[in-house]
Amino acid sequence: QKEVEQDPGPLSVPEGAIVSLNCTYSNSAFQYFMWYRQYSRKGPELLMYTYSSGNKEDGRFTAQVDKSSKYISLFIRDSQPSDSATYLCAMSRNQAGTALIFGKGTTLSVSS
Amino acid sequence: EAQVTQNPRYLITVTGKKLTVTCSQNMNHEYMSWYRQDPGLGLRQIYYSMNVEVTDKGDVPEGYKVSRKEKRNFPLILESPSPNQTSLYFCASRGFDSPGYNSPLHFGNGTRLTVT
Numbered sequence: 184q185k186e187v188e189q190d191p192g193p194l195s196v197p198e199g200a201i202v203s204l205n206c207t208y209s210n211s212a213f214q215y216f217m218w219y220r221q222y223s224r225k226g227p228e229l230l231m232y233t234y235s236s237g238n239k240e241d242g243r244f245t246a247q248v249d250k251s252s253k254y255i256s257l258f259i260r261d262s263q264p265s266d267s268a269t270y271l272c273a274m275s276r277n278q279a280g281t282a283l284i285f286g287k288g289t290t291l292s293v294s295s
Numbered sequence: 296e297a298q299v300t301q302n303p304r305y306l307i308t309v310t311g312k313k314l315t316v317t318c319s320q321n322m323n324h325e326y327m328s329w330y331r332q333d334p335g336l337g338l339r340q341i342y343y344s345m346n347v348e349v350t351d352k353g354d355v356p357e358g359y360k361v362s363r364k365e366k367r368n369f370p371l372i373l374e375s376p377s378p379n380q381t382s383l384y385f386c387a388s389r390g391f392d393s394p395g396y397n398s399p400l401h402f403g404n405g406t407r408l409t410v411t
Contacts, residue, residue: 189337191335209350224404224405225405226299226402226404226405227338227385227400227402228399228402229399229400250313250328252370263364271337271338272351282343282353283400284341285330285337285338285339286337287335287336287337287361288337288338
């Protein structure tokens with residue numbers, strides 16, 4: 184079983200839809216969870232960061248971590264065409280984050 | 296502007312011809328890292344450096360070398376490239392000045408390498 188599993192999609196939704204992106208993981212030592220967004224021909228950029236279990240909200244984005252189920256989610260409300268990108272989950276055992284494990288990424292397309 | 300700069304953006308070379316991909320950051324970050332991104336495999340860490348003269352292997356270090364002689368630079372060296380090193384490469388950096396883990400990993404815009 185891979186350490187981090189993420190459905191690659193692609194996922195296509197109309198503008199305004201609620202999008203749910205998910206990752207599962209197998210290593211219970213992961214404590215730090217992140218979502219990165221990667222536009223075409225660009226490097227990934229940090230979108231959300233959470234520590235341990237719980238929810239975190241930032242504008243239209245909400246990150247959820249359920250450590251008991253080893254499952255993390257990113258919700259995008261009122262999706263916009265500018266949200267079209269690849270979304271990568273990432274997680275780390277240590278606070279320094281020197282050994283981030285990335286999911287393979289989910290490609291999202293939001294049509295206007 | 297705070298950034299991580301990689302050069303070149305695109306590189307086509309032949310098997311066995313030594314090459315270097317440069318990476319430079321202007322944020323005075325201690326930590327720097329190299330990743331490769333392949334379809335179906337995602338981002339995988341090649342090498343990382345916690346500070347000047349301190350480097351360590353990531354998950355896929357075979358066939359690569361790095362050096363960290365200056366804080367701002369972290370070049371990736373392929374002594375004898377092979378076709379299985381054809382990939383999209385990213386350099387990244389972050390600082391440890393902020394408490395906790397709120398400081399993000401800053402990525403460059405990638406180097407697409409093709410080895411024939």
